[in-house]
Amino acid sequence: MTIKTKRYAIDQKTYINVALKQWLRDNWKYIFIPIAFIFLNAVLGITGIYPNIWIYVVIFLLTILYVLFWAVQITGISQMEQSKPLFEKYVYEIDSRQILMRINAKEGGLLKWEQIKAVEKNKNAYIFYLNSEDALRNVKANWFAKFVTRGLSKAQFLYLPFNIFTSDHDVRFLETILKRKSLLLEPGN
DSSP, rough: EEEEEOOBBBOOHHHHHHHHHHHHHHHGGGGGGHHHHHHHHHHHHTTTTTOOOHHHHHHHHHHHHHHHHHHHHHHHHHHHHGGGGGGGEEEEEESSSSSEEEEEOEEEEEEEEEEEEEEESSSSSEEEEEOOOHHTTTTOHHHHHHHHHOOOOOOOOEEEGGEEEEEEEEHHHHHHHHHHTTOOOOTOO
16 A cells, blocks of 8 residues: 655745754753863862853853854755755655655655654654665765764654645554554654
């Protein structure tokens, strides 16, 4: 059986919101680095070894700049000419072998299930996170470009809201396929 959806294109605002939430979910643990520096500085200040106050401002500003850097990168993806295919209207044809994304009868793309890392189900949609490890392994660039590329790889996903499916049966069948392929994340993961 093949599931055929209505034509759908993700809008830029939804794309940015989902990508930023995913980035925050993946990087929340790094908040402990500035907290550790603040704690270390507080200990050094209280003991009188190295009393200063400006380091708190620097740590705060660097943390804010780091978050803003990634917010600008993710927002920039939606503005780039190379990202235009992300926002085109597709009809998705989903079966147990692949996901076929059609712009029209002659144009489109194919996505194998092996290219999908995981699928998250939220209250409005399925979010298919793509597996980009093979592509990242072959990136030839300096350390900073690799760092940015690895960080932005999380912003590669398909967003399929429930309202593009023609029936509840299609949604249930897709969920069955995802569970069979062990791609569906449990809530909270």
